[in-house]
Amino acid sequence: MDSDSATPAETVRKEPLFEASTQFRNWRFSPEGLARIRERLNDVAVAAIRNTFEVDQPGSSSNVAFLDANEEVLLVKLYLTMISQLCAMFRFPEEVEATAVSYLKRFYLKNTVMDWHPKNVMLTALFLATKTTNNPISLEAYTSHIPKTASSDVLDLEFLVAQSLNFEFVVWHAHRALWGIWLDLQSLPDAPANLSPSIYDTALNHVRASRLTDAELIYSPSQIALAAFSMATPELALQWAQSKFSGNESNGLTLDTIFPVLELVKTMILRDGHAPKVDAVREVDRRLKLCKNPEKVAGSKAFVAKQVEEERKAEEKRNKKVSEAQKEQSDPFGETIQSTSLVDYGDDDD
Structure with missing residues:
Protein backbone atom coordinates (compact mmCIF):
# COMPACT_ATOMS: atom_id res chain seq x y z
CA MET A 1 0.00 0.00 0.00
CA ASP A 2 1.24 3.48 -0.84
CA SER A 3 2.41 5.22 2.31
CA ASP A 4 0.68 8.42 1.19
CA SER A 5 -2.71 6.67 1.26
CA ALA A 6 -2.30 5.20 4.74
CA THR A 7 -4.52 6.73 7.40
CA PRO A 8 -3.23 7.41 10.89
CA ALA A 9 -4.11 4.69 13.37
CA GLU A 10 -7.03 5.68 15.51
CA THR A 11 -6.34 5.98 19.19
CA VAL A 12 -8.01 3.08 20.96
CA ARG A 13 -9.46 4.07 24.29
CA LYS A 14 -8.53 1.73 27.09
CA GLU A 15 -11.56 0.86 29.17
CA PRO A 16 -10.84 1.42 32.87
CA LEU A 17 -11.46 -1.61 35.06
CA PHE A 18 -14.11 0.31 36.98
CA GLU A 19 -16.26 0.58 33.86
CA ALA A 20 -16.51 -3.21 33.73
CA SER A 21 -17.91 -3.39 37.26
CA THR A 22 -21.52 -3.86 38.34
CA GLN A 23 -21.15 -0.63 40.29
CA PHE A 24 -20.54 1.32 37.08
CA ARG A 25 -23.32 -0.47 35.20
CA ASN A 26 -26.02 -0.63 37.86
CA TRP A 27 -25.34 1.83 40.66
CA ARG A 28 -24.43 5.12 39.00
CA PHE A 29 -27.04 7.73 38.16
CA SER A 30 -27.42 11.32 37.15
CA PRO A 31 -28.58 13.68 39.91
CA GLU A 32 -31.90 13.99 38.10
CA GLY A 33 -32.24 10.24 37.68
CA LEU A 34 -31.51 9.68 41.35
CA ALA A 35 -34.20 12.18 42.34
CA ARG A 36 -36.73 10.50 40.03
CA ILE A 37 -36.03 7.06 41.50
CA ARG A 38 -36.57 8.30 45.04
CA GLU A 39 -39.69 10.26 44.19
CA ARG A 40 -41.19 7.29 42.35
CA LEU A 41 -40.46 4.96 45.26
CA ASN A 42 -41.99 7.44 47.66
CA ASP A 43 -45.11 7.94 45.52
CA VAL A 44 -45.70 4.20 45.19
CA ALA A 45 -45.18 3.64 48.92
CA VAL A 46 -47.52 6.45 49.95
CA ALA A 47 -50.25 5.20 47.60
CA ALA A 48 -49.95 1.62 48.90
CA VAL A 55 -59.09 -0.73 53.83
CA ASP A 56 -58.67 -1.02 57.59
CA GLN A 57 -60.64 2.14 58.38
CA PRO A 58 -62.12 4.34 55.64
CA GLY A 59 -61.05 7.97 55.91
CA VAL A 73 -33.07 10.66 52.59
CA LEU A 74 -32.59 12.75 55.73
CA LEU A 75 -33.52 9.84 58.00
CA VAL A 76 -31.25 7.42 56.14
CA LYS A 77 -28.43 9.94 56.43
CA LEU A 78 -28.66 9.83 60.21
CA TYR A 79 -28.12 6.08 60.16
CA LEU A 80 -25.17 6.50 57.80
CA THR A 81 -23.49 8.41 60.62
CA MET A 82 -24.32 5.59 63.03
CA ILE A 83 -22.43 3.13 60.83
CA SER A 84 -19.31 5.17 61.47
CA GLN A 85 -19.93 5.11 65.22
CA LEU A 86 -20.44 1.35 65.29
CA CYS A 87 -17.35 0.74 63.17
CA ALA A 88 -15.31 2.79 65.62
CA MET A 89 -16.72 0.78 68.53
CA PHE A 90 -15.97 -2.58 66.89
CA ARG A 91 -12.71 -1.29 65.37
CA PHE A 92 -13.75 -2.41 61.93
CA PRO A 93 -11.42 -1.36 59.09
CA GLU A 94 -12.21 1.43 56.64
CA GLU A 95 -13.35 -1.06 54.01
CA VAL A 96 -16.17 -2.37 56.21
CA GLU A 97 -17.49 1.09 57.00
CA ALA A 98 -17.40 2.29 53.41
CA THR A 99 -19.06 -0.90 52.16
CA ALA A 100 -21.84 -0.79 54.74
CA VAL A 101 -22.56 2.83 53.82
CA SER A 102 -22.85 1.86 50.16
CA TYR A 103 -25.16 -1.04 50.99
CA LEU A 104 -27.50 1.17 53.02
CA LYS A 105 -27.71 3.78 50.26
CA ARG A 106 -28.38 1.17 47.60
CA PHE A 107 -31.04 -0.55 49.70
CA TYR A 108 -33.07 2.65 49.79
CA LEU A 109 -32.96 2.95 46.02
CA LYS A 110 -35.16 -0.16 45.99
CA LEU A 123 -27.40 -3.09 61.43
CA THR A 124 -27.95 -5.77 58.80
CA ALA A 125 -26.01 -3.87 56.12
CA LEU A 126 -23.06 -3.49 58.46
CA PHE A 127 -23.11 -7.15 59.48
CA LEU A 128 -23.31 -8.18 55.83
CA ALA A 129 -20.39 -5.88 55.00
CA THR A 130 -18.19 -7.61 57.58
CA LYS A 131 -18.71 -10.86 55.70
CA THR A 132 -18.38 -9.60 52.14
CA THR A 133 -15.14 -7.75 52.96
CA ASN A 134 -13.70 -10.79 54.73
CA ASN A 135 -13.80 -9.22 58.19
CA PRO A 136 -16.32 -11.57 59.81
CA ILE A 137 -17.67 -11.35 63.33
CA SER A 138 -20.02 -13.82 64.98
CA LEU A 139 -23.65 -12.76 65.12
CA GLU A 140 -23.71 -13.23 68.89
CA ALA A 141 -20.65 -11.04 69.41
CA TYR A 142 -22.12 -8.44 67.07
CA THR A 143 -25.59 -8.14 68.57
CA SER A 144 -24.49 -8.50 72.20
CA HIS A 145 -22.58 -5.21 71.97
CA GLN A 163 -31.68 -9.23 47.31
CA SER A 164 -32.08 -5.45 47.17
CA LEU A 165 -28.38 -5.21 46.33
CA ASN A 166 -28.97 -7.63 43.43
CA PHE A 167 -26.43 -9.81 45.27
CA GLU A 168 -23.75 -7.42 43.96
CA PHE A 169 -21.53 -7.13 46.99
CA VAL A 170 -18.28 -5.75 45.56
CA VAL A 171 -17.92 -1.99 45.99
CA TRP A 172 -15.23 0.26 44.52
CA HIS A 173 -14.30 2.89 47.08
CA ALA A 174 -12.87 6.40 46.91
CA HIS A 175 -10.55 5.85 49.88
CA ARG A 176 -8.69 3.19 47.90
CA ALA A 177 -8.38 5.53 44.92
CA LEU A 178 -7.09 8.25 47.25
CA TRP A 179 -4.39 5.93 48.58
CA GLY A 180 -3.36 5.21 45.00
CA ILE A 181 -3.07 8.93 44.24
CA TRP A 182 -1.01 9.44 47.39
CA LEU A 183 1.45 6.68 46.49
CA ASP A 184 1.59 7.77 42.86
CA LEU A 185 2.33 11.35 43.80
CA GLN A 186 5.44 10.30 45.70
CA SER A 187 6.85 8.64 42.58
CA LEU A 188 6.65 11.75 40.40
CA PRO A 189 10.05 13.16 39.37
CA ASP A 190 9.26 16.64 40.69
CA ALA A 191 7.31 15.56 43.77
CA PRO A 192 8.03 17.41 47.02
CA ALA A 193 10.75 15.74 49.04
CA ASN A 194 8.82 15.58 52.28
CA LEU A 195 5.10 15.13 51.87
CA SER A 196 3.31 15.69 55.16
CA PRO A 197 1.03 12.79 56.17
CA SER A 198 -1.44 15.42 57.35
CA ILE A 199 -2.23 16.15 53.70
CA TYR A 200 -3.40 12.59 53.17
CA ASP A 201 -5.31 12.59 56.47
CA THR A 202 -7.13 15.77 55.50
CA ALA A 203 -8.05 14.35 52.10
CA LEU A 204 -9.23 11.12 53.71
CA ASN A 205 -11.53 13.09 56.00
CA HIS A 206 -13.06 14.70 52.92
CA VAL A 207 -13.58 11.24 51.40
CA ARG A 208 -15.30 10.15 54.60
CA ALA A 209 -17.51 13.24 54.46
CA SER A 210 -18.46 12.31 50.89
CA ARG A 211 -20.06 9.12 52.23
CA LEU A 212 -22.82 11.26 53.70
CA THR A 213 -23.62 12.58 50.23
CA ASP A 214 -24.83 11.09 46.94
CA ALA A 215 -21.35 11.41 45.43
CA GLU A 216 -20.67 7.68 45.04
CA LEU A 217 -24.02 7.22 43.26
CA ILE A 218 -23.11 9.87 40.68
CA TYR A 219 -19.32 10.05 40.34
CA SER A 220 -16.53 7.48 40.07
CA PRO A 221 -14.28 6.65 43.05
CA SER A 222 -11.30 8.28 41.33
CA SER A 243 1.15 14.07 35.04
CA LYS A 244 -1.78 11.79 34.25
CA PHE A 245 -3.91 13.68 31.76
CA SER A 246 -1.42 15.43 29.53
CA GLY A 247 0.01 12.52 27.54
CA ASN A 248 -1.09 9.72 25.27
CA GLU A 249 -2.25 7.57 28.19
CA SER A 250 -4.99 9.99 29.23
CA ASN A 251 -7.77 8.09 27.40
CA GLY A 252 -8.95 11.35 25.90
CA LEU A 253 -9.40 13.02 29.29
CA THR A 254 -8.06 16.53 29.76
CA LEU A 255 -7.75 18.93 32.63
CA ASP A 256 -10.48 21.02 31.01
CA THR A 257 -12.94 18.12 31.24
CA ILE A 258 -11.85 16.82 34.64
CA PHE A 259 -11.70 19.88 36.85
CA PRO A 260 -15.28 21.08 36.28
CA VAL A 261 -16.44 17.66 37.52
CA LEU A 262 -14.16 17.94 40.55
CA GLU A 263 -15.74 21.28 41.41
CA LEU A 264 -19.18 19.65 41.41
CA VAL A 265 -17.93 16.92 43.74
CA LYS A 266 -16.31 19.43 46.09
CA THR A 267 -19.47 21.51 46.20
CA MET A 268 -21.49 18.43 47.10
CA ILE A 269 -19.08 17.43 49.88
CA LEU A 270 -19.06 20.93 51.39
CA ARG A 271 -22.84 21.26 51.14
CA ASP A 272 -23.99 17.79 52.20
CA GLY A 273 -21.04 16.08 53.85
CA HIS A 274 -22.13 16.56 57.44
CA ALA A 275 -24.49 14.90 59.89
CA PRO A 276 -28.12 16.05 59.75
CA LYS A 277 -29.58 18.23 62.47
CA VAL A 278 -30.96 16.06 65.26
CA ASP A 279 -34.15 18.09 65.71
CA ALA A 280 -35.07 17.77 62.04
CA VAL A 281 -34.48 14.02 62.04
CA ARG A 282 -36.37 13.55 65.30
CA GLU A 283 -39.43 15.18 63.73
CA VAL A 284 -39.19 12.93 60.67
CA ASP A 285 -38.86 9.84 62.85
CA ARG A 286 -41.86 10.92 64.92
CA ARG A 287 -44.00 11.23 61.80
CA LEU A 288 -42.69 7.92 60.50
CA LYS A 289 -44.28 6.19 63.48
CA LEU A 290 -47.64 7.50 62.24
CA CYS A 291 -47.23 6.70 58.55
CA LYS A 292 -45.30 3.44 58.68
CA ASN A 293 -46.80 0.68 56.57
CA PRO A 294 -49.21 -1.18 58.92
CA GLU A 295 -48.45 -4.41 57.06
CA LYS A 296 -44.91 -4.21 58.46
CA VAL A 297 -46.00 -3.55 62.07
CA ALA A 298 -46.23 -6.83 63.96
CA GLY A 299 -49.59 -7.28 65.68
CA SER A 300 -51.53 -4.74 63.62
CA LYS A 301 -54.71 -5.77 61.80
CA ALA A 302 -53.05 -5.22 58.44
CA PHE A 303 -50.03 -7.29 59.48
CA VAL A 304 -52.20 -10.19 60.66
CA ALA A 305 -54.36 -10.00 57.54
CA LYS A 306 -51.31 -10.08 55.30
CA GLN A 307 -49.86 -13.03 57.21
CA VAL A 308 -53.14 -14.92 56.79
CA GLU A 309 -53.24 -14.09 53.08
CA GLU A 310 -49.63 -15.17 52.56
CA GLU A 311 -50.28 -18.42 54.40
CA ARG A 312 -53.38 -19.03 52.26
CA LYS A 313 -51.37 -18.50 49.07
CA ALA A 314 -48.59 -20.73 50.37
CA GLU A 315 -51.12 -23.45 51.18
CA GLU A 316 -52.64 -23.18 47.71
CA LYS A 317 -49.19 -23.48 46.19
CA ARG A 318 -48.39 -26.56 48.28
CA ASN A 319 -51.70 -28.20 47.38
CA LYS A 320 -51.15 -27.48 43.71
CA LYS A 321 -47.71 -29.08 43.80
CA VAL A 322 -49.10 -32.15 45.58
CA SER A 323 -51.92 -32.44 43.04
CA GLU A 324 -49.52 -32.16 40.11
CA ALA A 325 -47.21 -34.72 41.66
CA GLN A 326 -50.08 -37.16 42.14
CA LYS A 327 -51.14 -36.78 38.50
CA GLU A 328 -47.63 -37.49 37.30
CA GLN A 329 -47.09 -40.35 39.71
CA SER A 330 -46.95 -43.82 38.11
CA ASP A 331 -46.36 -47.36 39.31
CA PRO A 332 -42.57 -47.77 39.71
CA PHE A 333 -42.93 -51.39 38.51
CA GLY A 334 -44.62 -50.40 35.28
CA GLU A 335 -48.07 -51.15 34.02
CA THR A 336 -49.97 -54.09 35.45
CA ILE A 337 -49.67 -57.23 33.33
CA GLN A 338 -53.08 -58.22 32.07
CA SER A 339 -54.10 -61.78 33.07
CA THR A 340 -54.43 -64.23 30.17
CA SER A 341 -55.68 -67.81 29.95
CA LEU A 342 -52.91 -70.36 30.19
CA VAL A 343 -52.47 -72.98 27.48
CA ASP A 344 -52.46 -76.53 28.77
CA TYR A 345 -49.46 -78.31 27.36
CA GLY A 346 -50.07 -81.48 29.36
CA ASP A 347 -50.48 -84.97 27.85
CA ASP A 348 -53.75 -85.87 26.23
CA ASP A 349 -56.04 -88.08 28.26
CA ASP A 350 -56.29 -90.66 25.53
Whole structure:
Protein backbone atom coordinates (compact mmCIF):
# COMPACT_ATOMS: atom_id res chain seq x y z
CA MET A 1 0.00 0.00 0.00
CA ASP A 2 1.24 3.48 -0.84
CA SER A 3 2.41 5.22 2.31
CA ASP A 4 0.68 8.42 1.19
CA SER A 5 -2.71 6.67 1.26
CA ALA A 6 -2.30 5.20 4.74
CA THR A 7 -4.52 6.73 7.40
CA PRO A 8 -3.23 7.41 10.89
CA ALA A 9 -4.11 4.69 13.37
CA GLU A 10 -7.03 5.68 15.51
CA THR A 11 -6.34 5.98 19.19
CA VAL A 12 -8.01 3.08 20.96
CA ARG A 13 -9.46 4.07 24.29
CA LYS A 14 -8.53 1.73 27.09
CA GLU A 15 -11.56 0.86 29.17
CA PRO A 16 -10.84 1.42 32.87
CA LEU A 17 -11.46 -1.61 35.06
CA PHE A 18 -14.11 0.31 36.98
CA GLU A 19 -16.26 0.58 33.86
CA ALA A 20 -16.51 -3.21 33.73
CA SER A 21 -17.91 -3.39 37.26
CA THR A 22 -21.52 -3.86 38.34
CA GLN A 23 -21.15 -0.63 40.29
CA PHE A 24 -20.54 1.32 37.08
CA ARG A 25 -23.32 -0.47 35.20
CA ASN A 26 -26.02 -0.63 37.86
CA TRP A 27 -25.34 1.83 40.66
CA ARG A 28 -24.43 5.12 39.00
CA PHE A 29 -27.04 7.73 38.16
CA SER A 30 -27.42 11.32 37.15
CA PRO A 31 -28.58 13.68 39.91
CA GLU A 32 -31.90 13.99 38.10
CA GLY A 33 -32.24 10.24 37.68
CA LEU A 34 -31.51 9.68 41.35
CA ALA A 35 -34.20 12.18 42.34
CA ARG A 36 -36.73 10.50 40.03
CA ILE A 37 -36.03 7.06 41.50
CA ARG A 38 -36.57 8.30 45.04
CA GLU A 39 -39.69 10.26 44.19
CA ARG A 40 -41.19 7.29 42.35
CA LEU A 41 -40.46 4.96 45.26
CA ASN A 42 -41.99 7.44 47.66
CA ASP A 43 -45.11 7.94 45.52
CA VAL A 44 -45.70 4.20 45.19
CA ALA A 45 -45.18 3.64 48.92
CA VAL A 46 -47.52 6.45 49.95
CA ALA A 47 -50.25 5.20 47.60
CA ALA A 48 -49.95 1.62 48.90
CA ILE A 49 -49.88 2.61 52.57
CA ARG A 50 -52.77 5.04 52.13
CA ASN A 51 -54.80 2.24 50.57
CA THR A 52 -53.95 -0.07 53.49
CA PHE A 53 -55.14 2.55 55.96
CA GLU A 54 -58.38 3.00 54.03
CA VAL A 55 -59.09 -0.73 53.83
CA ASP A 56 -58.67 -1.02 57.59
CA GLN A 57 -60.64 2.14 58.38
CA PRO A 58 -62.12 4.34 55.64
CA GLY A 59 -61.05 7.97 55.91
CA SER A 60 -58.21 7.21 58.32
CA SER A 61 -55.47 8.30 55.90
CA SER A 62 -56.78 11.83 55.39
CA ASN A 63 -54.92 13.24 58.40
CA VAL A 64 -51.70 11.26 57.95
CA ALA A 65 -48.65 13.37 57.05
CA PHE A 66 -46.63 10.98 54.92
CA LEU A 67 -42.90 11.47 54.46
CA ASP A 68 -41.62 12.86 51.19
CA ALA A 69 -38.52 11.63 49.35
CA ASN A 70 -36.21 14.27 50.85
CA GLU A 71 -37.31 13.42 54.38
CA GLU A 72 -36.59 9.75 53.72
CA VAL A 73 -33.07 10.66 52.59
CA LEU A 74 -32.59 12.75 55.73
CA LEU A 75 -33.52 9.84 58.00
CA VAL A 76 -31.25 7.42 56.14
CA LYS A 77 -28.43 9.94 56.43
CA LEU A 78 -28.66 9.83 60.21
CA TYR A 79 -28.12 6.08 60.16
CA LEU A 80 -25.17 6.50 57.80
CA THR A 81 -23.49 8.41 60.62
CA MET A 82 -24.32 5.59 63.03
CA ILE A 83 -22.43 3.13 60.83
CA SER A 84 -19.31 5.17 61.47
CA GLN A 85 -19.93 5.11 65.22
CA LEU A 86 -20.44 1.35 65.29
CA CYS A 87 -17.35 0.74 63.17
CA ALA A 88 -15.31 2.79 65.62
CA MET A 89 -16.72 0.78 68.53
CA PHE A 90 -15.97 -2.58 66.89
CA ARG A 91 -12.71 -1.29 65.37
CA PHE A 92 -13.75 -2.41 61.93
CA PRO A 93 -11.42 -1.36 59.09
CA GLU A 94 -12.21 1.43 56.64
CA GLU A 95 -13.35 -1.06 54.01
CA VAL A 96 -16.17 -2.37 56.21
CA GLU A 97 -17.49 1.09 57.00
CA ALA A 98 -17.40 2.29 53.41
CA THR A 99 -19.06 -0.90 52.16
CA ALA A 100 -21.84 -0.79 54.74
CA VAL A 101 -22.56 2.83 53.82
CA SER A 102 -22.85 1.86 50.16
CA TYR A 103 -25.16 -1.04 50.99
CA LEU A 104 -27.50 1.17 53.02
CA LYS A 105 -27.71 3.78 50.26
CA ARG A 106 -28.38 1.17 47.60
CA PHE A 107 -31.04 -0.55 49.70
CA TYR A 108 -33.07 2.65 49.79
CA LEU A 109 -32.96 2.95 46.02
CA LYS A 110 -35.16 -0.16 45.99
CA ASN A 111 -37.11 0.29 49.24
CA THR A 112 -38.66 2.98 51.40
CA VAL A 113 -38.21 3.84 55.08
CA MET A 114 -41.99 3.65 55.48
CA ASP A 115 -41.71 -0.09 54.82
CA TRP A 116 -38.35 -0.78 56.43
CA HIS A 117 -36.99 1.42 59.22
CA PRO A 118 -33.30 2.29 58.69
CA LYS A 119 -32.22 1.14 62.15
CA ASN A 120 -32.39 -2.61 61.57
CA VAL A 121 -31.50 -2.27 57.90
CA MET A 122 -28.36 -0.38 58.93
CA LEU A 123 -27.40 -3.09 61.43
CA THR A 124 -27.95 -5.77 58.80
CA ALA A 125 -26.01 -3.87 56.12
CA LEU A 126 -23.06 -3.49 58.46
CA PHE A 127 -23.11 -7.15 59.48
CA LEU A 128 -23.31 -8.18 55.83
CA ALA A 129 -20.39 -5.88 55.00
CA THR A 130 -18.19 -7.61 57.58
CA LYS A 131 -18.71 -10.86 55.70
CA THR A 132 -18.38 -9.60 52.14
CA THR A 133 -15.14 -7.75 52.96
CA ASN A 134 -13.70 -10.79 54.73
CA ASN A 135 -13.80 -9.22 58.19
CA PRO A 136 -16.32 -11.57 59.81
CA ILE A 137 -17.67 -11.35 63.33
CA SER A 138 -20.02 -13.82 64.98
CA LEU A 139 -23.65 -12.76 65.12
CA GLU A 140 -23.71 -13.23 68.89
CA ALA A 141 -20.65 -11.04 69.41
CA TYR A 142 -22.12 -8.44 67.07
CA THR A 143 -25.59 -8.14 68.57
CA SER A 144 -24.49 -8.50 72.20
CA HIS A 145 -22.58 -5.21 71.97
CA ILE A 146 -25.50 -3.27 70.48
CA PRO A 147 -28.22 -2.30 73.00
CA LYS A 148 -31.75 -3.58 72.41
CA THR A 149 -30.68 -5.72 69.47
CA ALA A 150 -31.51 -9.40 69.01
CA SER A 151 -30.01 -11.77 66.47
CA SER A 152 -33.36 -11.90 64.68
CA ASP A 153 -33.21 -8.13 64.07
CA VAL A 154 -30.27 -8.80 61.76
CA LEU A 155 -31.05 -12.23 60.34
CA ASP A 156 -34.66 -11.45 59.44
CA LEU A 157 -33.53 -8.77 56.99
CA GLU A 158 -30.30 -10.27 55.67
CA PHE A 159 -31.81 -11.91 52.59
CA LEU A 160 -33.94 -8.85 51.81
CA VAL A 161 -30.87 -6.60 51.96
CA ALA A 162 -28.82 -8.96 49.79
CA GLN A 163 -31.68 -9.23 47.31
CA SER A 164 -32.08 -5.45 47.17
CA LEU A 165 -28.38 -5.21 46.33
CA ASN A 166 -28.97 -7.63 43.43
CA PHE A 167 -26.43 -9.81 45.27
CA GLU A 168 -23.75 -7.42 43.96
CA PHE A 169 -21.53 -7.13 46.99
CA VAL A 170 -18.28 -5.75 45.56
CA VAL A 171 -17.92 -1.99 45.99
CA TRP A 172 -15.23 0.26 44.52
CA HIS A 173 -14.30 2.89 47.08
CA ALA A 174 -12.87 6.40 46.91
CA HIS A 175 -10.55 5.85 49.88
CA ARG A 176 -8.69 3.19 47.90
CA ALA A 177 -8.38 5.53 44.92
CA LEU A 178 -7.09 8.25 47.25
CA TRP A 179 -4.39 5.93 48.58
CA GLY A 180 -3.36 5.21 45.00
CA ILE A 181 -3.07 8.93 44.24
CA TRP A 182 -1.01 9.44 47.39
CA LEU A 183 1.45 6.68 46.49
CA ASP A 184 1.59 7.77 42.86
CA LEU A 185 2.33 11.35 43.80
CA GLN A 186 5.44 10.30 45.70
CA SER A 187 6.85 8.64 42.58
CA LEU A 188 6.65 11.75 40.40
CA PRO A 189 10.05 13.16 39.37
CA ASP A 190 9.26 16.64 40.69
CA ALA A 191 7.31 15.56 43.77
CA PRO A 192 8.03 17.41 47.02
CA ALA A 193 10.75 15.74 49.04
CA ASN A 194 8.82 15.58 52.28
CA LEU A 195 5.10 15.13 51.87
CA SER A 196 3.31 15.69 55.16
CA PRO A 197 1.03 12.79 56.17
CA SER A 198 -1.44 15.42 57.35
CA ILE A 199 -2.23 16.15 53.70
CA TYR A 200 -3.40 12.59 53.17
CA ASP A 201 -5.31 12.59 56.47
CA THR A 202 -7.13 15.77 55.50
CA ALA A 203 -8.05 14.35 52.10
CA LEU A 204 -9.23 11.12 53.71
CA ASN A 205 -11.53 13.09 56.00
CA HIS A 206 -13.06 14.70 52.92
CA VAL A 207 -13.58 11.24 51.40
CA ARG A 208 -15.30 10.15 54.60
CA ALA A 209 -17.51 13.24 54.46
CA SER A 210 -18.46 12.31 50.89
CA ARG A 211 -20.06 9.12 52.23
CA LEU A 212 -22.82 11.26 53.70
CA THR A 213 -23.62 12.58 50.23
CA ASP A 214 -24.83 11.09 46.94
CA ALA A 215 -21.35 11.41 45.43
CA GLU A 216 -20.67 7.68 45.04
CA LEU A 217 -24.02 7.22 43.26
CA ILE A 218 -23.11 9.87 40.68
CA TYR A 219 -19.32 10.05 40.34
CA SER A 220 -16.53 7.48 40.07
CA PRO A 221 -14.28 6.65 43.05
CA SER A 222 -11.30 8.28 41.33
CA GLN A 223 -13.24 11.51 40.75
CA ILE A 224 -14.26 11.66 44.41
CA ALA A 225 -10.72 10.85 45.54
CA LEU A 226 -9.13 13.53 43.36
CA ALA A 227 -11.73 16.08 44.46
CA ALA A 228 -10.99 15.29 48.11
CA PHE A 229 -7.25 15.53 47.45
CA SER A 230 -7.78 18.86 45.70
CA MET A 231 -9.65 20.14 48.75
CA ALA A 232 -6.65 19.23 50.90
CA THR A 233 -3.94 20.51 48.54
CA PRO A 234 -4.99 22.12 45.24
CA GLU A 235 -1.39 22.53 44.03
CA LEU A 236 -0.39 18.89 44.46
CA ALA A 237 -3.70 17.71 43.02
CA LEU A 238 -3.06 19.79 39.91
CA GLN A 239 0.50 18.49 39.69
CA TRP A 240 -0.70 14.90 39.86
CA ALA A 241 -3.49 15.51 37.33
CA GLN A 242 -1.08 17.13 34.87
CA SER A 243 1.15 14.07 35.04
CA LYS A 244 -1.78 11.79 34.25
CA PHE A 245 -3.91 13.68 31.76
CA SER A 246 -1.42 15.43 29.53
CA GLY A 247 0.01 12.52 27.54
CA ASN A 248 -1.09 9.72 25.27
CA GLU A 249 -2.25 7.57 28.19
CA SER A 250 -4.99 9.99 29.23
CA ASN A 251 -7.77 8.09 27.40
CA GLY A 252 -8.95 11.35 25.90
CA LEU A 253 -9.40 13.02 29.29
CA THR A 254 -8.06 16.53 29.76
CA LEU A 255 -7.75 18.93 32.63
CA ASP A 256 -10.48 21.02 31.01
CA THR A 257 -12.94 18.12 31.24
CA ILE A 258 -11.85 16.82 34.64
CA PHE A 259 -11.70 19.88 36.85
CA PRO A 260 -15.28 21.08 36.28
CA VAL A 261 -16.44 17.66 37.52
CA LEU A 262 -14.16 17.94 40.55
CA GLU A 263 -15.74 21.28 41.41
CA LEU A 264 -19.18 19.65 41.41
CA VAL A 265 -17.93 16.92 43.74
CA LYS A 266 -16.31 19.43 46.09
CA THR A 267 -19.47 21.51 46.20
CA MET A 268 -21.49 18.43 47.10
CA ILE A 269 -19.08 17.43 49.88
CA LEU A 270 -19.06 20.93 51.39
CA ARG A 271 -22.84 21.26 51.14
CA ASP A 272 -23.99 17.79 52.20
CA GLY A 273 -21.04 16.08 53.85
CA HIS A 274 -22.13 16.56 57.44
CA ALA A 275 -24.49 14.90 59.89
CA PRO A 276 -28.12 16.05 59.75
CA LYS A 277 -29.58 18.23 62.47
CA VAL A 278 -30.96 16.06 65.26
CA ASP A 279 -34.15 18.09 65.71
CA ALA A 280 -35.07 17.77 62.04
CA VAL A 281 -34.48 14.02 62.04
CA ARG A 282 -36.37 13.55 65.30
CA GLU A 283 -39.43 15.18 63.73
CA VAL A 284 -39.19 12.93 60.67
CA ASP A 285 -38.86 9.84 62.85
CA ARG A 286 -41.86 10.92 64.92
CA ARG A 287 -44.00 11.23 61.80
CA LEU A 288 -42.69 7.92 60.50
CA LYS A 289 -44.28 6.19 63.48
CA LEU A 290 -47.64 7.50 62.24
CA CYS A 291 -47.23 6.70 58.55
CA LYS A 292 -45.30 3.44 58.68
CA ASN A 293 -46.80 0.68 56.57
CA PRO A 294 -49.21 -1.18 58.92
CA GLU A 295 -48.45 -4.41 57.06
CA LYS A 296 -44.91 -4.21 58.46
CA VAL A 297 -46.00 -3.55 62.07
CA ALA A 298 -46.23 -6.83 63.96
CA GLY A 299 -49.59 -7.28 65.68
CA SER A 300 -51.53 -4.74 63.62
CA LYS A 301 -54.71 -5.77 61.80
CA ALA A 302 -53.05 -5.22 58.44
CA PHE A 303 -50.03 -7.29 59.48
CA VAL A 304 -52.20 -10.19 60.66
CA ALA A 305 -54.36 -10.00 57.54
CA LYS A 306 -51.31 -10.08 55.30
CA GLN A 307 -49.86 -13.03 57.21
CA VAL A 308 -53.14 -14.92 56.79
CA GLU A 309 -53.24 -14.09 53.08
CA GLU A 310 -49.63 -15.17 52.56
CA GLU A 311 -50.28 -18.42 54.40
CA ARG A 312 -53.38 -19.03 52.26
CA LYS A 313 -51.37 -18.50 49.07
CA ALA A 314 -48.59 -20.73 50.37
CA GLU A 315 -51.12 -23.45 51.18
CA GLU A 316 -52.64 -23.18 47.71
CA LYS A 317 -49.19 -23.48 46.19
CA ARG A 318 -48.39 -26.56 48.28
CA ASN A 319 -51.70 -28.20 47.38
CA LYS A 320 -51.15 -27.48 43.71
CA LYS A 321 -47.71 -29.08 43.80
CA VAL A 322 -49.10 -32.15 45.58
CA SER A 323 -51.92 -32.44 43.04
CA GLU A 324 -49.52 -32.16 40.11
CA ALA A 325 -47.21 -34.72 41.66
CA GLN A 326 -50.08 -37.16 42.14
CA LYS A 327 -51.14 -36.78 38.50
CA GLU A 328 -47.63 -37.49 37.30
CA GLN A 329 -47.09 -40.35 39.71
CA SER A 330 -46.95 -43.82 38.11
CA ASP A 331 -46.36 -47.36 39.31
CA PRO A 332 -42.57 -47.77 39.71
CA PHE A 333 -42.93 -51.39 38.51
CA GLY A 334 -44.62 -50.40 35.28
CA GLU A 335 -48.07 -51.15 34.02
CA THR A 336 -49.97 -54.09 35.45
CA ILE A 337 -49.67 -57.23 33.33
CA GLN A 338 -53.08 -58.22 32.07
CA SER A 339 -54.10 -61.78 33.07
CA THR A 340 -54.43 -64.23 30.17
CA SER A 341 -55.68 -67.81 29.95
CA LEU A 342 -52.91 -70.36 30.19
CA VAL A 343 -52.47 -72.98 27.48
CA ASP A 344 -52.46 -76.53 28.77
CA TYR A 345 -49.46 -78.31 27.36
CA GLY A 346 -50.07 -81.48 29.36
CA ASP A 347 -50.48 -84.97 27.85
CA ASP A 348 -53.75 -85.87 26.23
CA ASP A 349 -56.04 -88.08 28.26
CA ASP A 350 -56.29 -90.66 25.53
